[in-house]
Amino acid sequence: xxxxxxxxxxxxxxxxxxxxxxxxxxxxxxxxxxxxxxxxxxxxxxxxxxxxxxxxxxxxxxxxxxxxxxxxxxxxxxxxxxxxxxxxxxxxxxxxxxxxxxxxxxxxxxxxxxxxxxxxxxxxxxxxxxxxxxxxxxxxxxxxxxxxx
Numbered sequence: 001x002x003x004x005x006x007x008x009x010x011x012x013x014x015x016x017x018x019x020x021x022x023x024x025x026x027x028x029x030x031x032x033x034x035x036x037x038x039x040x041x042x043x044x045x046x047x048x049x050x051x052x053x054x055x056x057x058x059x060x061x062x063x064x065x066x067x068x069x070x071x072x073x074x075x076x077x078x079x080x081x082x083x084x085x086x087x088x089x090x091x092x093x094x095x096x097x098x099x100x101x102x103x104x105x106x107x108x109x110x111x112x113x114x115x116x117x118x119x120x121x122x123x124x125x126x127x128x129x130x131x132x133x134x135x136x137x138x139x140x141x142x143x144x145x146x147x148x149x
Contacts, residue, residue: 001041001117006076010037013067013075018045018113020056020063020082028052034103035067038095038114043078045113046099053113057082063115066123071143072136073125080117087111 010016019029030053034046043065047054057063061081068075085092092112099109127134127142143149 001120002037002039002043003120006078006120007037009069009075010035010043010067012069014070016043016045016065016067018050018053018063018065020053021060022052022056023059028056032113034099034107034109035065036098036102038098041117043080043115043117044095044099045115046103046107046109047084047111047113048103048107048109050113054084054111057084057113063113065115068123070147071140071149073127073139073143074136075123076120077123078115078117078120080115080119082113082115085112085114 015031015033016035017029018032019027021027030050032045034048036044038044061083063082064077064079066075066077087096095112095114096109099112103109125139127139
């Protein structure tokens with residue numbers, strides 16, 4: 001499910017956005033700074049400060065994760081079922097080690113939001129389709145101008 005292109009996009013993205021739904025059906029979308037892929041069908045997201053996301057996942061496992069390279073303005077949206085794994089749960093040492101190596105000492109990993117992916121779709125900024133002669137290089141240059149980089 002996770003192609004090389006999707007994995008590369010995860011590696012170059014700074015944040016992902018995790019969308020969950022609570023017991024009443026109210027959506028919640030929150031940024032997650034520490035995330036990566038695990039194998040070909042899972043995304044790992046560190047629970048650093050995510051009480052709403054964790055609570056929502058415990059009552060409704062359906063989630064959507066999106067990530068976009070801020071300059072290329074391309075990325076992916078993946079959907080799946082999430083489970084929450086605490087440090088006390090056995091069998092997840094490799095996953096914790098991977099997230100902790102990304103987080104370093106600055107971000108204490110309290111647990112893992114483990115997303116079992118069922119589908120993936122590209123996210124591409126409308127400028128690629130609507131503006132003439134837009135390619136990745138020109139999109140990056142335009143984003144740099146917009147952000148003052």
